[in-house]
Amino acid sequence: MLRVTxxxxxLLDGATIAEDLYTTPKDCEECFDSLELPGKxxxxxxxxxxxxxxxxxxxxxxxxxxxxxxxxxxxxVAPPHxxxxxxxxxxxxxxxxxxxxxxxFATGELESVPEREKHLGSMLTKALEPxxxxxxxxxxxxxxxxxxxxxxxxxxxxxxxxxxVALVECGISTYDLITASxxxxxxxxxxxxxxxxxxxxxxxxxxxxxxxxxxxSNPTAALQEHGLITTASMxxxxxxxxxxxxxxxxxxxxxxxxxxxxxxxKSLRQIIRRVLTARVKEQHELDxxxxxxxxxxxxxxxxxxxxxxxxxLDEFIQTNIKEDPFVKR
Amino acid sequence: xxYVALSEAExxxxxxxxxxxxxxDGRSRRDYRPMELETALVSNASGSARLRLANTDIxxxxxxxxxxxxxxxxxxxxxxxFVDCSANATPEFEGRGGSDLAQELVLxxxxxxxxxxxxxxxxxxxxxxxxxxxxxxxxxxxECGGNLHDAVSLAAKAALHNTKxxxxxxxxxxxxxxxxxxxxxxxxxxxxxxxxxPLLVTVCKIGDYCLVDPSAEExxxxxxxxxxxxxxRNGEAFLSGSxxxxxxxxxxxxxxxxxxxxxxxxxxLNTVLAKMLKQEEERVGPKRPKTVGxxx
Numbered sequence: 001m002l003r004v005t006x007x008x009x010x011l012l013d014g015a016t017i018a019e020d021l022y023t024t025p026k027d028c029e030e031c032f033d034s035l036e037l038p039g040k041x042x043x044x045x046x047x048x049x050x051x052x053x054x055x056x057x058x059x060x061x062x063x064x065x066x067x068x069x070x071x072x073x074x075x076x077v078a079p080p081h082x083x084x085x086x087x088x089x090x091x092x093x094x095x096x097x098x099x100x101x102x103x104x105f106a107t108g109e110l111e112s113v114p115e116r117e118k119h120l121g122s123m124l125t126k127a128l129e130p131x132x133x134x135x136x137x138x139x140x141x142x143x144x145x146x147x148x149x150x151x152x153x154x155x156x157x158x159x160x161x162x163x164x165v166a167l168v169e170c171g172i173s174t175y176d177l178i179t180a181s182x183x184x185x186x187x188x189x190x191x192x193x194x195x196x197x198x199x200x201x202x203x204x205x206x207x208x209x210x211x212x213x214x215x216x217s218n219p220t221a222a223l224q225e226h227g228l229i230t231t232a233s234m235x236x237x238x239x240x241x242x243x244x245x246x247x248x249x250x251x252x253x254x255x256x257x258x259x260x261x262x263x264x265x266k267s268l269r270q271i272i273r274r275v276l277t278a279r280v281k282e283q284h285e286l287d288x289x290x291x292x293x294x295x296x297x298x299x300x301x302x303x304x305x306x307x308x309x310x311x312x313l314d315e316f317i318q319t320n321i322k323e324d325p326f327v328k329r
Numbered sequence: 330x331x332y333v334a335l336s337e338a339e340x341x342x343x344x345x346x347x348x349x350x351x352x353x354d355g356r357s358r359r360d361y362r363p364m365e366l367e368t369a370l371v372s373n374a375s376g377s378a379r380l381r382l383a384n385t386d387i388x389x390x391x392x393x394x395x396x397x398x399x400x401x402x403x404x405x406x407x408x409x410x411f412v413d414c415s416a417n418a419t420p421e422f423e424g425r426g427g428s429d430l431a432q433e434l435v436l437x438x439x440x441x442x443x444x445x446x447x448x449x450x451x452x453x454x455x456x457x458x459x460x461x462x463x464x465x466x467x468x469x470x471x472e473c474g475g476n477l478h479d480a481v482s483l484a485a486k487a488a489l490h491n492t493k494x495x496x497x498x499x500x501x502x503x504x505x506x507x508x509x510x511x512x513x514x515x516x517x518x519x520x521x522x523x524x525x526x527p528l529l530v531t532v533c534k535i536g537d538y539c540l541v542d543p544s545a546e547e548x549x550x551x552x553x554x555x556x557x558x559x560x561x562r563n564g565e566a567f568l569s570g571s572x573x574x575x576x577x578x579x580x581x582x583x584x585x586x587x588x589x590x591x592x593x594x595x596x597x598l599n600t601v602l603a604k605m606l607k608q609e610e611e612r613v614g615p616k617r618p619k620t621v622g623x624x625x
Contacts, residue, residue: 085426093576119436129576130553203443226444227568239578245571248444248560251592254568255585262581 032201037189045263047181048154048193050271052162054169054279062170066162069193070152073159075166080140094137098124098144100159107151107196120146120156127160127180127232127242133173142172153195156230156244157182161268168276176234177272178241181264183257184228185249192260194228202228202247225249231261235269333545343550347535352547354383358540359594364483366605368491375464376492380484383544384474386418387481389466389488395455395509396463405445406453406461410438411468412481418473427470433574434468434481440570441482441527441558447569448526455497456507462494475545478556482529483602489526490606493518527560527569528602530595532587534579539587541594553577555587559595566592 048069057063062077080094100120102113124146132142144166146159157180164178184194184202191198227247233240243258308316335343346352354362362383371377374390381387396407412434414427421427442448453462466488468481496512496519512518533543533554543551558570571588573579579587 118432122433122436123572126572126574126576130578134576226446234578238580240573240581240584241578242573243555243571243584244573245568246440246443247569248446249568250565251568251588254571254588258581258584 032187035198035201038191040188040190042190042192042260045192045260045267047264047268047271050268052165052272052275054165054276062166062168062172064162064166064169066158066165068154068158068161069195070150071154071158071196072148072150073155073162074147074149075159075162076145076147077163077166077170077172078143078145079170080137080142080172083139083141092138093134094132094139095141096125096129096132096134096144097141098122098128098146098163100124100146100148102148102151106148109200116155120159123156123230123242123244124159124163126244127156128163128167128178130239130241131164131174131176131178131234132167133175136173151196153197153199154182154193156180157193157232160232160242161272165272165276169279176236176239177269177276178232178234179265179268179272180230180232180242181261181268182228182230183260183264184226184247185253185257186226187224190257190260192264199228202226225253227253227257229254229257229261231258231265233262233265235266333549335546335549339546340550343547344536347538347540347547350538352540354544356542358538359590361542361598362544366483366487366602366609368487368606368609374467375494376488376490378484378487378491380480380487382474382476382480382483382542384472385476385480386470386472386474387477387484388469388471389481389484390469391488391492392465392467393492393494394463394465395460398454398458398461400458402445402450403458404454405450407450407463408442408448408453408466409463410435410442410466410485412438412470413468414470414473418470422473430477431470434477437478437529437556437558437570437572438466438482438485440572441529441560442569444560444569446525446562446567447558447560449522452521453494455509456499459507460499460509464489464492473545475548476531476542478529478531479542479598482527482558483598486523486526486528486602487606489521490523492521494521524603525560525562527558528595528598530557530559530591530598531555532557532591532594533575534577534583534587539583539590541590548575551575551577553579555579555584555591557588557591557595559592559599561596561599566596568592 051067052064054064056065056074057076060076061079064075066073083095098121100117102117107113128144144163146163148155160178160180167174181193183190183192184198186198186202225248227245227249230244231240232242245254311319343353347358350357356362365381366378368378370379371390375393376391377389379388398405398407412431414422414431416423453464455461466485468485470477496517498510499507500510501507530541531543531554532539532541533547533551535547535551543554553573553575555573556571557568560567560569
């Protein structure tokens with residue numbers, strides 16, 4: 001195949017225009033240089049600062065909001081309803097449908113949004129299928145909607161975490177709590193919970209730099225692995241619910257990244273557990289207060305009935321008529 | 330996945346067979362069903378392949394087009410996958426029934442081919458930053474007999490091997506506009522190297538055991554499967570994408586076993602495919618006899 005490397009343009013007085021064409025990959029280099037490099041073996045295996053709240057919306061039964069660093073995600077679970085498409089029916093299982101939507105202002109690059117929505121939706125469905133007791137809503141479908149308000153990486157894992165909380169809030173039976181996290185490797189640096197910048201570098205640039213080591217002329221040069229792993233796990237029985245990987249990894253690196261994410265999942269589980277317990281407590285207090293209020297109401301009613309019995313109907317009505325101060329007789 | 334109704338007794342039978350390492354069709358857990366592979370049978374496509382894996386029938390056609398490369402990757406060409414689940418495969422696919430499955434296959438393939446180490450996008454480059462080849466890989470599922478991921482990836486790889494890109498010469502015109510001259514001679518063409526092109530291997534967990542190449546019935550019995558994309562580079566197997574599917578979960582150690590099984594099977598599959606493609610080429614050569622009716 002013929003390759004022309006264009007260097008000079010006669011009309012532009014010999015100036016090169018080729019350089020202009022190559023500015024964007026250079027931007028990637030600059031972007032990479034601006035990153036804080038975590039090195040080959042990260043020491044601190046912990047999640048980002050996390051905020052989770054269950055039951056943020058009053059209109060739906062199960063909702064949850066989660067902030068994972070700067071990533072903000074809202075998940076909504078509606079109670080199961082009858083299957084829309086008969087062809088989707090499974091013999092002894094309910095069907096889960098996940099829909100992921102980006103808010104218009106969630107991300108900078110809008111071109112790839114529909115594609116990413118599809119991909120995230122499909123992966124989210126796969127991750128949540130193992131955790132939901134699907135045998136309980138046979139011939140029904142469970143719709144889960146995720147709205148991404150702000151994208152700063154780790155979208156899939158944050159969405160899984162958030163949906164896990166929303167499922168519990170909605171009262172859907174689950175086998176376990178599900179937690180997820182991601183890790184990626186790029187130019188020998190392991191980024192845990194990669195930010196949007198790091199993910200974009202990985203995806204868009206597609207390890208263009210990684211090719212440096214893959215030239216056939218120099219097979220001894222080390223291969224530049226690159227890739228992203230998102231793992232969802234249920235830790236009571238140490239089950240991996242989903243492990244999605246993209247990029248190019250050797251099996252050893254794959255297992256290394258998998259172990260990192262599993263460790264992060266364990267600490268995330270503590271956080272989510274705490275949030276859910278707090279939520280149950282809060283709900284319990286509300287219930288107790290409501291009960292007390294309704295008891296009070298019952299008591300008042302009982303008193304009135306008692307008076308009615310004693311006084312007789314006519315007298316009771318007479319005593320209870322109050323003059324309207326604004327209406328003059 | 331295409332859906333087969335099985336009774337509990339049938340499921341138990343299959344499960345016991347897997348435990349004994351002697352499956353319903355006499356295979357062991359590491360065996361594939363017989364495959365039939367043919368290339369260059371669609372005359373209107375630049376490359377094509379048809380793969381029949383027992384009951385699974387896949388036809389892949391590759392069309393080429395000249396496109397402008399992405400500014401971020403000026404030296405890379407483009408690939409686009411499209412899967413069509415024809416209604417012949419199973420009645421379930423009628424209307425929009427197959428779209429979910431098609432989408433799943435497209436996503437799996439896109440994920441596997443994403444890395445430039447898995448598929449060398451630079452071979453599709455014509456003029457860096459200006460012109461590149463775009464390959465449309467159209468996959469038609471003619472019959473659905475289980476293990477679609479593996480079959481589709483094998484057929485896609487064979488079709489890529491078969492793809493002939495016409496030789497292109499460029500002449501520089503005024504104002505930096507380049508004019509491409511595409512060779513008229515059908516034999517004057519370039520081929521793609523497919524050494525590192527990934528293959529998908531579905532490792533299926535039935536009972537306590539992992540197996541490869543599940544039939545449609547076995548797919549119904551499986552609790553979970555992991556789709557591993559294996560790419561060979563310098564004699565070593567690399568993972569170029571993987572995900573779990575099937576609605577179950579597994580332990581980390583089980584997952585490692587599945588992964589190892591998938592990698593070793595992928596390696597073997599890769600060698601066999603390369604050998605077969607070479608053999609076919611030697612046997613048939615460029616002057617292949619005119620075939621009539623490829624659906625035998």
